[in-house]
Amino acid sequence: MNYSRLRVNYCACLxxxxxxxxxxxxxxxxxxxxxxxxxxxxxxxxxxxxxxxNYWEGTYKRTNGNIGTLTTQSxxxxxxxxxxxxxxxxxxxxxxxxxxxxxxxxxxKGFQDVSIFLKWRPVSFNFGSGKLSLFAIGGFxxxxxxxxxxxxxxxxxxxxTNLIGRGMANYKRGIFxxxxxxxxxxxxxxxxxxxxxxxxxxxxxxxxxxxNLFQFNGSLxxxxxxxxxxxxxxxxxxxxxxxxxxxDMPFPSNRMNSNSLSVHAKYTLPxxxxxxxxxxxxxxxxxxxxxxxxxxxAGAFYAxxxxxxxxxxxxxxxx
Amino acid sequence: MKSITYFAPLGLAMVALCxxxxxxxxxxxxxxxxxxxxxxxxxxxxxTWKLVLLSRPDSFLVSAPAAxxxxxxxxxxxxxxxxxxxxxxxxxxxxxxxxxxxxxxWNEIMRDLVAKYNLPPYQNAEGTYPIPSSANPFAYxxxxxxxxxxAARAYAYVSTAQYDALVACWHYKQLYxxxxxxxxDSTINALMTKTPLPSYPSEAAVLAGVTAxxxxxxxxxxxxxxxxxxxxxELAAIESGSAARSDINAGxxxxxxxxxxxxxxxxxxxxxxxxxxxxIWSNLATxxxxxxxxxxxxxxxxxxxxxxxxxxxxxxxxFDSATVASLRxxxxxxxxxxxxxxxxxxxxxxxxxxxxxxMRIVQLWADGVGTFTPPGHWNYIAAxxxxxxxxxxxxxxxxxxxxxxxxxxxxxxxWNTKYYYFNPRPSQIDPAIKTLTGVPNFPSxxxxxxxFSGAASTILGHFIPTNASKYEAMAEQASxxxxxxxxxxxxDCTAGMQVGQNVGNYAVQRAVSDGAE
Numbered sequence: 001m002n003y004s005r006l007r008v009n010y011c012a013c014l015x016x017x018x019x020x021x022x023x024x025x026x027x028x029x030x031x032x033x034x035x036x037x038x039x040x041x042x043x044x045x046x047x048x049x050x051x052x053x054n055y056w057e058g059t060y061k062r063t064n065g066n067i068g069t070l071t072t073q074s075x076x077x078x079x080x081x082x083x084x085x086x087x088x089x090x091x092x093x094x095x096x097x098x099x100x101x102x103x104x105x106x107x108x109k110g111f112q113d114v115s116i117f118l119k120w121r122p123v124s125f126n127f128g129s130g131k132l133s134l135f136a137i138g139g140f141x142x143x144x145x146x147x148x149x150x151x152x153x154x155x156x157x158x159x160x161t162n163l164i165g166r167g168m169a170n171y172k173r174g175i176f177x178x179x180x181x182x183x184x185x186x187x188x189x190x191x192x193x194x195x196x197x198x199x200x201x202x203x204x205x206x207x208x209x210x211x212n213l214f215q216f217n218g219s220l221x222x223x224x225x226x227x228x229x230x231x232x233x234x235x236x237x238x239x240x241x242x243x244x245x246x247x248d249m250p251f252p253s254n255r256m257n258s259n260s261l262s263v264h265a266k267y268t269l270p271x272x273x274x275x276x277x278x279x280x281x282x283x284x285x286x287x288x289x290x291x292x293x294x295x296x297x298a299g300a301f302y303a304x305x306x307x308x309x310x311x312x313x314x315x316x317x318x319x
Numbered sequence: 320m321k322s323i324t325y326f327a328p329l330g331l332a333m334v335a336l337c338x339x340x341x342x343x344x345x346x347x348x349x350x351x352x353x354x355x356x357x358x359x360x361x362x363x364x365x366x367t368w369k370l371v372l373l374s375r376p377d378s379f380l381v382s383a384p385a386a387x388x389x390x391x392x393x394x395x396x397x398x399x400x401x402x403x404x405x406x407x408x409x410x411x412x413x414x415x416x417x418x419x420x421x422x423x424x425w426n427e428i429m430r431d432l433v434a435k436y437n438l439p440p441y442q443n444a445e446g447t448y449p450i451p452s453s454a455n456p457f458a459y460x461x462x463x464x465x466x467x468x469x470a471a472r473a474y475a476y477v478s479t480a481q482y483d484a485l486v487a488c489w490h491y492k493q494l495y496x497x498x499x500x501x502x503x504d505s506t507i508n509a510l511m512t513k514t515p516l517p518s519y520p521s522e523a524a525v526l527a528g529v530t531a532x533x534x535x536x537x538x539x540x541x542x543x544x545x546x547x548x549x550x551x552x553e554l555a556a557i558e559s560g561s562a563a564r565s566d567i568n569a570g571x572x573x574x575x576x577x578x579x580x581x582x583x584x585x586x587x588x589x590x591x592x593x594x595x596x597x598x599i600w601s602n603l604a605t606x607x608x609x610x611x612x613x614x615x616x617x618x619x620x621x622x623x624x625x626x627x628x629x630x631x632x633x634x635x636x637x638f639d640s641a642t643v644a645s646l647r648x649x650x651x652x653x654x655x656x657x658x659x660x661x662x663x664x665x666x667x668x669x670x671x672x673x674x675x676x677x678m679r680i681v682q683l684w685a686d687g688v689g690t691f692t693p694p695g696h697w698n699y700i701a702a703x704x705x706x707x708x709x710x711x712x713x714x715x716x717x718x719x720x721x722x723x724x725x726x727x728x729x730x731x732x733x734w735n736t737k738y739y740y741f742n743p744r745p746s747q748i749d750p751a752i753k754t755l756t757g758v759p760n761f762p763s764x765x766x767x768x769x770x771f772s773g774a775a776s777t778i779l780g781h782f783i784p785t786n787a788s789k790y791e792a793m794a795e796q797a798s799x800x801x802x803x804x805x806x807x808x809x810x811d812c813t814a815g816m817q818v819g820q821n822v823g824n825y826a827v828q829r830a831v832s833d834g835a836e
Contacts, residue, residue, distance in 0.1 A: 065619070065620025065621060066619055066620055066757075102620060103618075103619075103620070104618055104746045104750075104752070104753055104754045104757075104758050104805075105753065105754060105757070106670065106673070106753040106754055106755050106805070107753065145675075146675060147675075148675075148678050148679075148682060150682065151678075151682070151755075188344075189344050189346060192682070193678070193679045193682035193683050194682055194683060194685070194690070195349075195683070195696070195699060196430075196434075196690070196691065196699060197689075197690070198431070198434035198435060198689050198690065198691075201431060201435075202427070202430055202431035202434050202435075202691065203346070203348060204348045204349045204350055204427070204699065205346055205347060205348045205349060207346045207347070208346075209344045209345075209346050210344070245438060245689070246438065246441050246459070247438055247439055247440065247441040248438055248688060248689050249687075249688055249689060249757075
């Protein structure tokens with residue numbers, strides 16, 4: 001195998017995609033092909049804003065006059081560090097708030113789930129006239145506060161502890177790239193405040209069995225020294241769970257599925273490459289037991305080397 | 320590949336987490352492994368206890384059983400032996416499920432049905448709402464909408480019918496005194512607890528018959544599921560060696576006859592008219608306005624008609640309809656008074672920044688859409704505590720009957736009060752009051768949760784005096800959860816609690832005089 005050692009390294013800062021279900025916020029810097037160089041550290045904050053009027057009750061699409069527009073906002077500080085050129089560690093913790101424009105339900109806010117990812121690029125080689133890189137990504141996330149998961153759609157999260165495994169391939173040729181990834185998320189059960197609950201039968205316990213998730217996505221984009229832009233398709237499938245019944249409230253173990261499209265852009269300031277700016281938008285095309293959210297995000301990051309890297313001092317994009 | 324040295328620990332950590340945190344997601348329910356019912360006292364004299372509707376324990380005739388040496392009975396015994404030879408793991412699981420107590424299991428099934436049907440109908444395209452119809456139960460919105468008043472009444476009818484049926488059952492058990500199959504034939508294994516209780520007619524079958532009939536009347540869409548449960552309960556009794564086929568047949572017939580009596584009462588207790596009609600709904604508002612008060616309006620979009628405005632006219636179990644009015648408390652503070660303003664301000668101040676502990680209390684007691692309702696929650700609490708009391712089946716039924724009569728009658732007095740005053744919710748008076756749970760679609764004064772909880776804690780404290788202060792604290796918390804969540808004023812809660820306790824005391828009065836204490 002031909003491990004490519006890029007001499008021209010790029011600031012590989014966070015380039016997130018916000019996956020929004022009814023409540024879940026998952027800003028994924030772990031889902032791109034950008035790597036930090038060894039000793040390179042990048043930190044920043046992203047703001048995300050998601051809204052929906054329509055949601056799917058099972059497969060039935062409807063509005064709800066007692067919710068109106070459901071808005072979720074989050075601020076997510078994130079950090080990414082290059083342990084080696086091919087192994088990065090990253091972490092983030094969003095502060096989430098929810099608000100319904102109609103009805104009487106009280107808004108919620110608080111710190112949600114901390115996530116830690118290791119991103120490993122074991123293989124990167126020339127292939128045809130481009131370069132193919134393969135990645136293995138492992139992640140862990142868990143709630144940092146004991147927020148109430150059974151207050152959907154206003155809960156700030158679902159309360160599960162997650163183990164995330166992802167395989168990803170990235171192909172770059174000239175200024176174009178294509179990427180695909182598949183993700184399996186093992187989710188822990190959650191405990192709710194009630195002594196019993198009904199899904200498809202009555203459960204006399206406060207513990208809710210949470211189905212796992214499968215996710216895949218693909219994206220196409222352009223990649224230059226200072227700019228990256230891409231469009232992504234994402235599918236999330238809950239491996240189990242049940243449908244919201246007609247006019248019932250949503251529940252953490254619902255079968256939440258979605259297909260979404262998103263665009264992302266990242267720009268590194270040419271005159272001061274420590275700083276890069278990101279922005280994006282996303283929209284759920286179809287779903288099941290989720291809100292049809294449309295959102296945007298914007299963020300700013302600062303990158304630097306904590307120790308001299310013998311091979312490079314570049315802060316530009318490294319894909 | 321130097322990176323592997325970094326990546327390997329992550330893999331190991333994930334495996335370790337998965338092991339420690341248990342990737343096995345099986346969940347344990349609180350009553351999945353209850354030990355077989357082993358009564359400390361079989362209450363052999365229960366045939367003399369005071370009945371609810373039956374005039375006499377032998378109102379329905381159960382003919383004398385065949386002798387234990389007769390050929391039909393020997394055929395019964397052979398059936399049991401045959402079944403016991405080839406019990407599958409599934410059969411054994413069902414035997415141990417029902418061995419925990421048939422009243423307990425039927426109560427759990429009932430709570431499941433209530434939760435399943437506790438969904439408010441979805442609006443029509445033009446912004447009105449369809450009303451579930453018992454005449455057409457399979458069409459959407461399926462009948463019933465088992466909201467709290469419906470549920471309270473449903474629990475009461477099932478429990479009281481079970482109680483009367485078991486009193487009759489105990490009467491005949493003592494009269495005929497036929498021993499259980501495992502006592503007659505020592506080659507038959509006793510797979511449930513051995514008891515001194517005669518087996519004719521079978522209490523499991525009496526319960527299956529009476530409960531299935533009551534449930535079918537209350538949840539008509541569920542006929543097939545209910546029938547299957549009844550057959551399982553009866554088969555478990557036979558397979559366990561506790562009952563012969565003839566014990567079962569006699570028991571089931573008795574149960575069904577008793578159910579018919581209660582169903583006849585239910586048809587004429589005014590509940591079918593409780594929904595009201597548009598004229599009644601609008602009169603409620605105009606009468607309240609004429610009295611100078613702000614009238615309740617629905618806070619839902621589209622506006623939903625008030626829930627069961629005439630439920631306050633349903634015929635109670637523990638007292639007569641005239642007593643309902645006498646139990647109704649005086650009016651709440653006038654909607655234009657400084658006192659009401661102050662109450663609303665208290666709600667507003669509370670709801671601004673609720674603590675997580677307050678949210679927990681709200682959720683714990685919310686018992687809203689899709690749940691077994693507050694009366695169901697008190698059945699849940701009662702059932703868990705009754706398990707450790709080692710009651711006989713007939714005492715289980717009696718105590719749940721008293722609890723559920725208290726809950727239904729509390730619901731009647733509460734609904735009578737709600738629609739007498741037609742008092743607005745805090746969020747109607749001040750829309751800035753956001754709530755930690757859905758605002759129920761009926762008037763504010765008095766709190767249903769407080770009333771149900773006051774009644775339940777009073778009668779449960781009578782049954783288990785060592786738990787009385789625990790029940791009182793739970794009731795107080797349930798009541799306060801409605802203030803904390805912003806959907807009730809403090810006055811709604813304190814007045815509701817008092818009314819509930821007053822109703823609960825009627826149940827206590829019955830309890831001390833029904834022959835069981």
